[in-house]
Amino acid sequence: xxxxxxxxxxxxxxxxxxxxxxxxxxxxxxxxxxxxxxxxxxxxxxxxxxxxxxxxxxxxxxxxxxxxxxxxxxxxxxxxxxxxxxxxxxxxxxxxxxxxxxxxxxxxxxxxxxxxxxxxxxxxxxxxxxxxxxxxxxxxxxxxxxxxxxxxxxxxxxxxxxxxxxxxxxxxxxxxxxxxxxxxxxxx
Amino acid sequence: xxxxxxxxxxxxxxxxxxxxxxxxxxxxxxxxxxxxxxxxxxxxxxxxxxxxxxxxxxxxxxxxxxxxxxxxxxxxxxxxxxxxxxxxxxxxxxxxxxxxxxxxxxxxxxxxxxxxxxxxxxxxxxxxxxxxxxxxxxxxxxxxxxxxxxxxxxxxxxxxxxxxxxxxxxxxxxxxxxxxxxxxxxxx
Numbered sequence: 001x002x003x004x005x006x007x008x009x010x011x012x013x014x015x016x017x018x019x020x021x022x023x024x025x026x027x028x029x030x031x032x033x034x035x036x037x038x039x040x041x042x043x044x045x046x047x048x049x050x051x052x053x054x055x056x057x058x059x060x061x062x063x064x065x066x067x068x069x070x071x072x073x074x075x076x077x078x079x080x081x082x083x084x085x086x087x088x089x090x091x092x093x094x095x096x097x098x099x100x101x102x103x104x105x106x107x108x109x110x111x112x113x114x115x116x117x118x119x120x121x122x123x124x125x126x127x128x129x130x131x132x133x134x135x136x137x138x139x140x141x142x143x144x145x146x147x148x149x150x151x152x153x154x155x156x157x158x159x160x161x162x163x164x165x166x167x168x169x170x171x172x173x174x175x176x177x178x179x180x181x182x183x184x185x186x187x188x
Numbered sequence: 189x190x191x192x193x194x195x196x197x198x199x200x201x202x203x204x205x206x207x208x209x210x211x212x213x214x215x216x217x218x219x220x221x222x223x224x225x226x227x228x229x230x231x232x233x234x235x236x237x238x239x240x241x242x243x244x245x246x247x248x249x250x251x252x253x254x255x256x257x258x259x260x261x262x263x264x265x266x267x268x269x270x271x272x273x274x275x276x277x278x279x280x281x282x283x284x285x286x287x288x289x290x291x292x293x294x295x296x297x298x299x300x301x302x303x304x305x306x307x308x309x310x311x312x313x314x315x316x317x318x319x320x321x322x323x324x325x326x327x328x329x330x331x332x333x334x335x336x337x338x339x340x341x342x343x344x345x346x347x348x349x350x351x352x353x354x355x356x357x358x359x360x361x362x363x364x365x366x367x368x369x370x371x372x373x374x375x376x
Binding site for chain 1 (some may be wrong): 355
């Protein structure tokens with residue numbers, strides 16, 4: 001079944017690329033390194049992906065999809081509760097996540113910063129779309145929980161999430177998650 | 189006057205390095221490129237800076253100092269006014285700054301993201317210290333303007349500033365500055 005094998009190989013390359021890009025950023029990772037980690041030849045890598053830029057775009061696309069699936073898993077968990085508890089749980093998840101060894105913040109935010117000078121890069125478009133998808137999800141959750149002006153509230157929560165990610169990364173102080181959660185609750 | 193010339197050369201190298209690092213990030217800029225833009229030989233560059241990592245640390249140190257001088261210029265401008273007006277003016281400055289061609293957010297935040305996997309890098313230490321200095325300045329300004337719980341308020345404003353920087357960069361929508369300003373005012 002060559003097609004199935006092809007899909008598995010493609011997935012192995014995406015996995016390896018994500019792991020390396022997340023760990024070291026985009027510029028410092030070479031295609032050779034991705035191929036080596038995925039246990040494929042460079043020729044095979046280029047059979048599945050036209051370029052390193054294409055590979056990055058596909059990695060981000062796939063990660064953005066996974067992130068949405070991941071956050072949707074919490075919908076039922078939160079839907080029976082109130083908006084303040086939802087916000088508390090949201091920042092608490094982020095705080096737990098940030099304690100993982102090697103945590104480097106949102107991979108999507110990080111890639112966007114690394115490609116700050118390339119607004120037309122396909123990976124940048126995917127990053128922008130992903131942040132909008134997360135915001136729409138937040139607004140939908142808040143609406144279900146009886147909050148008003150959900151578009152603005154969702155933007156505020158997203159601002160605080162991005163801010164907490166940046167300041168936790170820069171200062172190493174995970175307490176920013178608690179300050180952000182408290183602010184988000186007061187803004188509800 | 190060899191000493192003066194040495195200082196001027198050193199400054200030219202720092203200027204060139206900042207311009208290139210800000211435009212393209214750290215990993216994609218080579219020492220040759222910095223030397224070429226500063227119109228010095230690579231040998232001269234290495235006479236003033238031991239390594240590219242050292243150069244980056246010194247660039248960030250110098251930029252962090254400039255940023256503090258820059259924000260302090262606004263002290264008199266703001267001190268006669270109230271805290272809400274101070275916050276409005278602060279986010280309005282950031283919004284104006286973000287409209288500049290080639291704007292890529294805070295250079296210090298960007299470098300920290302690029303070096304996310306290297307928490308011990310000297311540039312990371314400088315970035316962390318800089319964010320704390322900005323926060324202390326914010327808390328001091330808020331205190332002068334009669335705000336209470338200034339440490340927490342300063343952290344919230346910084347979370348919103350960092351969040352606005354990230355989301356403006358990622359989505360291209362400068363309206364996040366207005367949402368952040370409004371949230372910061374409501375949190376006062």
